[in-house]
Amino acid sequence: MTVLTEHPAPGGAPAGGPGRPAEPPEPVGRPELLVDPALHATGDPHGIWRWMREHAPVHRHEEGDLPAFWSLTRYEDIRAVYRDPATFSSAHGVLLRPLALGEDPGAGQTLALTDPPRHKQLRGLMADWFSTRAVRGLEDFVRDAVRDALARAVERGTCDAVHDVAARISLYTIARIIGVPREDQEALFRWTDEAFLAHRSLAAHHGFMGYFIDLMDRRAAEPADDLLSSLVHGTVDGEPLTEEEILLNCENLVGATENGRLALAAGLLALLEHPAELARLRADRALLPAAGEEILRWTSSATHSMRTATRPVEIRGRRIEAGDRVVVWVPSGNRDEDVFPDPYRFDVGRTPNRHLALAAGEHFCIGSTLARAQLRLLLTEVLDTGIGLEPSGPAVRLRSIHVAGPESIPLRVTPPRRPRPAA
Ligand code: HEM
Structure with a gap:
C-alpha cells in the first residue's frame, strides 16, 4: 500500500533535502563560500561546515558586501551563544545583512531583535498565543487547512508542496493568531509569497504594511480576542508599544512562518527521499514525535x-x-558528530535528539509548539488518508544564506486510497 508514494530523490539531484548526502560529504576548506547564496541552492554547504567543525570551528570572515563576522559551527559553541544573551546581543540584528542596507529596521524593536529584560516583557505580550493550550485550541483549524490544501492538490492531480500545501498551512494559521479576518487571508498569503520568493523584506511591501496599519487602527478602536489586540493594548515598562513596534512585530511573526513552511515542505521531501524511513513511520505511528x-x-x-x-x-x-558579529550556523550544529551519532543519517526514531533547529535559551522559537503541531497534523493526514504524493520533477532549493529548504517541490498527487469517514 502506498502512503506517500515511496520514491528516491528525484533525478538524484541534491533536491530540497538540506544535508542530502547519505555519506558525509568530502571536506571542503573554503568557509568564505558560505556567504554565497548559490552555494546553498546548488552546492554542498554541509561539506564546508563539516570541514570547519574539524579545522576552523571559530573562523573569522573579513568584511566584503557583508560586515566582518565570526563563524561558529560546533554544537556546544552554538548552544552556548544562544544561551548567553548578556554577552551575545540580538539587539543589532540576528541575520547577516549587506553593509549598504544599514542596520535592520527592527533592531531593538521586534521580539527577535531585543535583549533582556525588555525582551522578556515583549515576549510576555505574545507568549499566551503560542502556548501548548493555545496551540491545542488551534488544532482543528490547522487540520482543516491541511485537508483543504491536500483536497485541492488531489483535485488538480498535481501540486507544489511548498506553495500549495506548506505555505498555506503556515500562513493561514499565523494570520488567524494575529487576528487577520478570514476574507483577508488570501491577500496576506499573496503578499508574503511575493516577498519570500523575491527574498525581500515584508516591511518593504506596501500592500502588507498598509493593511496592518489599517488593522492596527481597527484594533485600537475596538479590541478583539487576538494577538494584534494584545500588542496594541499591552505595555512594556509601563508604556504602550509605538505603532512602528507593533507593525514590525507583526511583520516579524508573519516573516517567521517562512521557517514553518520550509519545515513542513522539507519534512515531506525528506520522507519521500528516504523510503525506508517512511515505511518505518508508517508501520509504527508511535515514532511520529521522534x-x-x-x-x-x-x-x-x-x-x-x-x-x-x-x-x-x-x-x-x-x-x-x-562589537564583533558572531554567526552561528544551525544546520552545522545539527550535524555535529560529537553530539549526534551518524549525523548524516535521517533516522525517524532518533533519540535523544537535542537539535538546535528552534534555537535555545531566551530566544527559543516562540512558534515551536505550533510548528511541531503543524508538522504532526500534516504527516498524520498524509499517512492516514494514504494520499499518493510522488515527485514529478526535481525539487529546487532556495538561494539564501538565511533560510534553507525547498523553494518548490513539484508533486504528482493521486487520490487517497480510502475516503475519510464522514465526520
Ligand atoms: C509556526 C511558525 C513559526 C513562528 C510563528 C515562529 C516565530 C518565531 C519568533 C517570533 C521568534 C523570535 C523569538 C524570540 O526572540 O523570543 C523565533 C525565533 C526562532 N525561530 Fe521560529 N517561528 C516559527 C517556526 C520556526 C521553525 C519551523 C524554525 C526552524 C525549524 C524556527 C526557528 C527559529 C529560530 C532558530 C529562532 C531564533 C532566532 C534568533 O533569535 O536568532 N522557527 N521564531
Whole structure:
C-alpha cells in the first residue's frame, strides 16, 4: 500500500533535502563560500561546515558586501551563544545583512531583535498565543487547512508542496493568531509569497504594511480576542508599544512562518527521499514525535543566527572583541558528530535528539509548539488518508544564506486510497 508514494530523490539531484548526502560529504576548506547564496541552492554547504567543525570551528570572515563576522559551527559553541544573551546581543540584528542596507529596521524593536529584560516583557505580550493550550485550541483549524490544501492538490492531480500545501498551512494559521479576518487571508498569503520568493523584506511591501496599519487602527478602536489586540493594548515598562513596534512585530511573526513552511515542505521531501524511513513511520505511528524532531534537525530551516558581542570573549582560543558579529550556523550544529551519532543519517526514531533547529535559551522559537503541531497534523493526514504524493520533477532549493529548504517541490498527487469517514 502506498502512503506517500515511496520514491528516491528525484533525478538524484541534491533536491530540497538540506544535508542530502547519505555519506558525509568530502571536506571542503573554503568557509568564505558560505556567504554565497548559490552555494546553498546548488552546492554542498554541509561539506564546508563539516570541514570547519574539524579545522576552523571559530573562523573569522573579513568584511566584503557583508560586515566582518565570526563563524561558529560546533554544537556546544552554538548552544552556548544562544544561551548567553548578556554577552551575545540580538539587539543589532540576528541575520547577516549587506553593509549598504544599514542596520535592520527592527533592531531593538521586534521580539527577535531585543535583549533582556525588555525582551522578556515583549515576549510576555505574545507568549499566551503560542502556548501548548493555545496551540491545542488551534488544532482543528490547522487540520482543516491541511485537508483543504491536500483536497485541492488531489483535485488538480498535481501540486507544489511548498506553495500549495506548506505555505498555506503556515500562513493561514499565523494570520488567524494575529487576528487577520478570514476574507483577508488570501491577500496576506499573496503578499508574503511575493516577498519570500523575491527574498525581500515584508516591511518593504506596501500592500502588507498598509493593511496592518489599517488593522492596527481597527484594533485600537475596538479590541478583539487576538494577538494584534494584545500588542496594541499591552505595555512594556509601563508604556504602550509605538505603532512602528507593533507593525514590525507583526511583520516579524508573519516573516517567521517562512521557517514553518520550509519545515513542513522539507519534512515531506525528506520522507519521500528516504523510503525506508517512511515505511518505518508508517508501520509504527508511535515514532511520529521522534520523526518530527528528526525532520527539524535534518532540515534545519534557519540557516544562521547572528549576535553582537557586548564584551571581549574568548572561544576556543580566539579572541572576539566587543562589537564583533558572531554567526552561528544551525544546520552545522545539527550535524555535529560529537553530539549526534551518524549525523548524516535521517533516522525517524532518533533519540535523544537535542537539535538546535528552534534555537535555545531566551530566544527559543516562540512558534515551536505550533510548528511541531503543524508538522504532526500534516504527516498524520498524509499517512492516514494514504494520499499518493510522488515527485514529478526535481525539487529546487532556495538561494539564501538565511533560510534553507525547498523553494518548490513539484508533486504528482493521486487520490487517497480510502475516503475519510464522514465526520
Ligand atoms: C509556526 C511558525 C513559526 C513562528 C510563528 C515562529 C516565530 C518565531 C519568533 C517570533 C521568534 C523570535 C523569538 C524570540 O526572540 O523570543 C523565533 C525565533 C526562532 N525561530 Fe521560529 N517561528 C516559527 C517556526 C520556526 C521553525 C519551523 C524554525 C526552524 C525549524 C524556527 C526557528 C527559529 C529560530 C532558530 C529562532 C531564533 C532566532 C534568533 O533569535 O536568532 N522557527 N521564531
